[in-house]
Amino acid sequence: MxxxxxxxxxxxxxxxxxxxxxxxxxxxxxxxxxxxxxxxxxxxxxxxxxxxxxxKEDYTIDALPIPCTARIEDIEYSITSQPTFEFDSPGDYEIEIDAGPAYLRKVFNVS
Known part of the structure; x- marks a missing residue:
């Protein structure tokens, strides 16, 4: 078993x-x-x-589970309210979200 x-x-x-x-x-x-x-x-x-x-619960980049952790370019950010992602330079960015064991771990690609 x-x-x-x-x-x-x-x-x-x-x-x-x-x-x-x-x-x-x-x-x-x-x-x-x-x-x-x-x-x-x-x-x-x-x-x-x-x-x-x-x-595990699913979510979108526009409705993240709070609190969570976002990893962008190897830097972790603690998220305590719904964020708006903005970048200084144009390009494609990978945002990895970890919201704990009750939620899917996801990666979003943002341009």
């Missing part, structure tokens, strides 16, 4: 273990929990309030 290991406080999936529940419990960290089944960490997170797997 397969088990998904996740960070108990945040619901972030860290690994999948094949074996018995006892094997999974022995191989997890103290700050982690285990649920039965296999869940892709890019698509799912574990809701810590009820220990169930849920699809």
């Amino acid at each position: 397969n088990f998904t290991v996740y960070v108990t406080l945040t619901g972030e999936i860290t690994s999948t273990i094949t074996g018995t529940l006892a094997t999974a419990e022995l191989n997890k960290e103290a700050s982690e929990s285990v649920i039965a089944g296999t869940y892709d960490d890019e698509l799912y997170w574990i809701n810590p309030s009820n220990s169930t797997a849920e699809l």
